[in-house]
Amino acid sequence: MQQTVETVSADQFKRAFRNHPAGVAVVSASVDGDRAALTVSSLSSLSAEPPLLVFSVSDMSSSTPVVLAAKTVVVHMLDANCAWLAKLGAERGADRFSDANRWAIFPEGEPFFVDAPVVIRARVVDHVRAGSSTLCIVEAIEIVDRDAAESDSGRPLVYHNRTWHELGPGSTLTC
Amino acid sequence: MQQTVETVSADQFKRAFRNHPAGVAVVSASVDGDRAALTVSSLSSLSAEPPLLVFSVSDMSSSTPVVLAAKTVVVHMLDANCAWLAKLGAERGADRFSDANRWAIFPEGEPFFVDAPVVIRARVVDHVRAGSSTLCIVEAIEIVDRDAAESDSGRPLVYHNRTWHELGPGSTLTC
Numbered sequence: 616m617q618q619t620v621e622t623v624s625a626d627q628f629k630r631a632f633r634n635h636p637a638g639v640a641v642v643s644a645s646v647d648g649d650r651a652a653l654t655v656s657s658l659s660s661l662s663a664e665p666p667l668l669v670f671s672v673s674d675m676s677s678s679t680p681v682v683l684a685a686k687t688v689v690v691h692m693l694d695a696n697c698a699w700l701a702k703l704g705a706e707r708g709a710d711r712f713s714d715a716n717r718w719a720i721f722p723e724g725e726p727f728f729v730d731a732p733v734v735i736r737a738r739v740v741d742h743v744r745a746g747s748s749t750l751c752i753v754e755a756i757e758i759v760d761r762d763a764a765e766s767d768s769g770r771p772l773v774y775h776n777r778t779w780h781e782l783g784p785g786s787t788l789t790c
Numbered sequence: 791m792q793q794t795v796e797t798v799s800a801d802q803f804k805r806a807f808r809n810h811p812a813g814v815a816v817v818s819a820s821v822d823g824d825r826a827a828l829t830v831s832s833l834s835s836l837s838a839e840p841p842l843l844v845f846s847v848s849d850m851s852s853s854t855p856v857v858l859a860a861k862t863v864v865v866h867m868l869d870a871n872c873a874w875l876a877k878l879g880a881e882r883g884a885d886r887f888s889d890a891n892r893w894a895i896f897p898e899g900e901p902f903f904v905d906a907p908v909v910i911r912a913r914v915v916d917h918v919r920a921g922s923s924t925l926c927i928v929e930a931i932e933i934v935d936r937d938a939a940e941s942d943s944g945r946p947l948v949y950h951n952r953t954w955h956e957l958g959p960g961s962t963l964t965c
Contacts (some may be wrong), residue, residue: 627841658845660803660810661922662920667923669837743918745916746838747836747929750836771950782950788870788956
């Protein structure tokens, strides 16, 4: 039995996308002393040469104006040990920078969270408006990759149907 | 111990993104009788009103020219039961349409794979070039959502570090 919808409503669209799992990242930026950070589930790579990545930010997030005003941003890829950071960046009204032990500042001025296993400093290349969101295309200019040097890296964090998951040996498909 | 890279090489960039898990989709299209389908790990929603989604296609894929020439495309969200389809759409040179039992054609002409739990027919709204890829922004015009009607839906399929994973009760984070 199938449910076919000729005119797609917002609810139907949201329901379909709840099925679609995604990796989790936090994007931070600073403009004129205003710091912002938000959780995104839209990060993907676009091109290795040049090293381009893309994510989208919603008009609904209070962090979006700072991210869109910034010339550089920091993209944090999160593992399951950083689920707290994913939740913090998704919590409406929460101060993302209240715990000074959790973040630092790049020499160039961008705030970043020190616990993230992969931190990418990136230059904004293009913005593309689409509906109630803006796609941000950015070029990696510096990568701090703790996973490249450590063997005890955390398990990948996945967001699906409003729940957090982690990948591990038990999740591997054997087919 | 951290590995900091001031100039980001293609290998370093690829390594960082191998850490980043993603949901899996197959995009199909047909132009002047040429059919194409390819697996993407870049699908995300952009906006519910209007219902916009985005994915990227690489210049490296032989299916890309057809997808970029099409005015409408079909986006299939895949579960673990469709890992075979994810592999088929990612296999260089494979005929995606060799098994006539696996696909059908919308009245409007687009080919689609009948086993996918969620199938979205969509109108191409915008293309954005970025490095060696093209972002495709599309608007959903029809959703066939089998998961909305069935209780025995498959487990979500995730791609990570060149391995397929499925989400389930064992992958849920309890923190």
